[in-house]
Amino acid sequence: MVKGEDGHVYQARLKGKFKIKEITSTNPIAVGDEVVFEMEDEAENRTIITELTPRRNYVNRISPANRRQHHIIASNLDQSLLIATIKDPRTSVGFIDRFLVTCEAFHIPAIVVFNKSDLHEEYETALYEDRKAMYEKVGYKVLLTSVEEKEGLEELKEVLYGKTTLISGHSGVGKSSLINAILEGANIRTMEVSDWSGKGMHTTTFAEMHDMPEGGKIIDTPGMREFAIADISKDELSHYFPEMKLRLNDCQFNNCMHINEPGCAIKQAVVDGEIHEERYVSYCTILDSIEDKKW
Numbered sequence: 001m002v003k004g005e006d007g008h009v010y011q012a013r014l015k016g017k018f019k020i021k022e023i024t025s026t027n028p029i030a031v032g033d034e035v036v037f038e039m040e041d042e043a044e045n046r047t048i049i050t051e052l053t054p055r056r057n058y059v060n061r062i063s064p065a066n067r068r069q070h071h072i073i074a075s076n077l078d079q080s081l082l083i084a085t086i087k088d089p090r091t092s093v094g095f096i097d098r099f100l101v102t103c104e105a106f107h108i109p110a111i112v113v114f115n116k117s118d119l120h121e122e123y124e125t126a127l128y129e130d131r132k133a134m135y136e137k138v139g140y141k142v143l144l145t146s147v148e149e150k151e152g153l154e155e156l157k158e159v160l161y162g163k164t165t166l167i168s169g170h171s172g173v174g175k176s177s178l179i180n181a182i183l184e185g186a187n188i189r190t191m192e193v194s195d196w197s198g199k200g201m202h203t204t205t206f207a208e209m210h211d212m213p214e215g216g217k218i219i220d221t222p223g224m225r226e227f228a229i230a231d232i233s234k235d236e237l238s239h240y241f242p243e244m245k246l247r248l249n250d251c252q253f254n255n256c257m258h259i260n261e262p263g264c265a266i267k268q269a270v271v272d273g274e275i276h277e278e279r280y281v282s283y284c285t286i287l288d289s290i291e292d293k294k295w
């Protein structure tokens with residue numbers, strides 16, 4: 001679907017050449033792309049996309065279907081919001097960090113939103129406070145919301161106002177519910193409460209951009225089970241952890257990978273409690289997962 005400058009929504013298909021041109025991506029056109037299109041069949045509201053305007057930026061990941069290709073999640077973004085939950089489902093720090101690293105690499109400001117605060121009891125509240133402190137310390141904005149109890153929605157609205165925002169996260173964290181709560185009358189399909197099994201079901205099946213009446217665009221996406229980082233090499237990874245980036249010059253070796261080199265300022269900062277251990281574990285896990293193509 002494309003939206004014209006006239007505000008109308010049209011059915012669109014790609015001109016043949018698009019399908020072969022960009023073979024490294026599973027989707028030649030992503031939500032957020034700006035395109036040129038021509039009317040193909042006015043009566044049936046069908047158009048043809050003839051040109052893709054160069055992307056200002058985008059977020060991608062390794063395609064879950066084909067590890068040799070990447071999948072463009074969305075393009076031309078001002079910011080991205082990761083919707084996480086402490087409970088039902090649980091979002092791991094590893095998942096959050098892989099998403100944040102990707103946003104850093106593409107220079108897209110990221111915000112972490114913890115939804116379903118109404119489910120928090122003592123244990124979850126403590127865990128949330130810990131996560132919040134951990135991410136705020138490295139410079140990320142953290143919000144707490146509940147669609148159920150209408151908590152934090154005004155603050156969320158303020159963050160979204162006037163910007164193009166990607167909303168991502170696991171399936172079932174409440175991405176579509178949050179967007180519905182913010183856009184009166186949006187009526188996006190969400191999971192029936194009775195259907196909630198905690199696993200394997202996706203209610204949103206394709207990415208869709210919604211206009212905010214006050215200005216701004218929100219992109220709802222299908223839940224991701226995994227987030228595998230694409231296009232980042234081992235030696236640049238630490239640059240995408242803000243708390244590591246600012247200490248890189250303090251390592252004894254300028255090619256330090258911060259694993260077992262002597263005089264490593266990063267490991268020292270972990271020992272001193274200045275870098276959160278869980279963030280360092282994420283770094284090591286991601287480093288391990290990157291296949292270096294250089295040799």
Ligand SMILES: Nc1nc2c(ncn2[C@@H]2O[C@H](COP(=O)(O)OP(=O)(O)OP(=O)(O)O)[C@@H](O)[C@H]2O)c(=O)[nH]1
Pocket residue numbers: 115116117118119145146147148149170171172173174175176177178189190191192193194196201202203204205221222223224
């Ligand atoms: N308790 C509670 N439940 C919520 C909250 N927000 C959403 N839910 C419920 O969580 C379930 C999943 O919500 P969705 O909005 O469909 O989740 P989604 O992230 O869009 O999921 P996908 O489209 O599959 O990626 C639904 O049953 C919602 O009613 C919340 O703040 N508190």
Ligand SMILES: [Mg+2]
Pocket residue numbers: 175176177189190203204220221222223
């Ligand atoms: Mg959804």
Ligand SMILES: [Zn+2]
Pocket residue numbers: 251252256257258259261263264265266267
């Ligand atoms: Zn080091």
